[in-house]
Amino acid sequence: MPLVHISLRAGKPETYRQAIFDGLYRAMHETFEVPEDDQFMIITEHDAGNFRYSPSYLGVGRSDDLVYVQITANNTRTVEQKKLLFRRIMELLGENPGIRPQDVFVNIVEVAKENWSLGNGLAQYA
Numbered sequence: 001m002p003l004v005h006i007s008l009r010a011g012k013p014e015t016y017r018q019a020i021f022d023g024l025y026r027a028m029h030e031t032f033e034v035p036e037d038d039q040f041m042i043i044t045e046h047d048a049g050n051f052r053y054s055p056s057y058l059g060v061g062r063s064d065d066l067v068y069v070q071i072t073a074n075n076t077r078t079v080e081q082k083k084l085l086f087r088r089i090m091e092l093l094g095e096n097p098g099i100r101p102q103d104v105f106v107n108i109v110e111v112a113k114e115n116w117s118l119g120n121g122l123a124q125y126a
Contacts, residue, residue, distance in 0.1 A: 001034075001038055001040070001073075001074070001116060001118065001125070002028055002032065002034060002038075002040070002071050002072060002073040003040050003041075003042075003071075003072045003073075004024055004028075004040065004041040004042070004069065004070070004071050004072075005041075005042050005044065005068075005069075005070045005072075006020060006021075006024070006041065006042065006043045006044070006067060006068065006069050006070075007043075007044050007045075007046060007051070007067070007068040007070075008020075008043065008044075008045060008046070008051075008065075008066070008067045008068070009045070009046060009047075009048065009051050009064055009065070009066075010045035010046060010047050011045070012045075012097075015097070016097040017043050019093075019096045019097035020043065020067065020093060020097065020099075021039070021041050021043070022096070023089065023092035023093045023095070023096060023097075024041060024069065024089060024092075024093075025039050025041070026088075026092055027085055027088040027089040027091075027092050028071070028085065030088055031081055031084040031085040031088050032073065032077055032081060032085055048064075051066075053066050053105075060102050061102050062102055062103055062105075063100065063102070063103055065099060065100065065103045066103045066105060067093070067099055067103060067104060067105065068105050068107075069089065069104070069105065069106045069107070070106075070107045070108075070109060071085075071106065071107070071108045071109070072108075072109045072110075072111060073108060073109070073110060073111070074110070074111065074112070074113050074116075074125070075110035075111060075112060076113075077108075077110075082108060085106075085108075086106050089104060089106055090104045113125035113126065114126035
């Protein structure tokens with residue numbers, strides 16, 4: 001049950017943002033075994049003054065089209081699954097909406113299963 005926070009510069013059309021949602025869900029479904037209909041994602045848009053990045057850190061040439069993706073997920077995936085996820089996200093977002101590989105920044109935050117309540121005040125995974 002990942003929770004995905006996406007941050008990008010303001011001004012992209014809805015079709016662009018929806019393509020990000022679709023690509024991220026598909027990548028997680030294919031590589032992280034995320035079930036059908038398990039889609040909990042938020043996009044936050046920022047003006048230039050509230051969006052900072054390094055244009056060259058670690059030799060990666062980033063642009064103003066940078067998209068930050070932070071995935072909070074159970075700490076049950078292997079390193080190999082994470083590597084596959086990173087690659088698949090980059091591939092799918094490159095296809096649609098056309099984000100350059102250098103502008104796909106992904107971070108995974110792992111939590112214990114008991115740290116979720118998906119509604120009704122219950123700890124469904126505990």
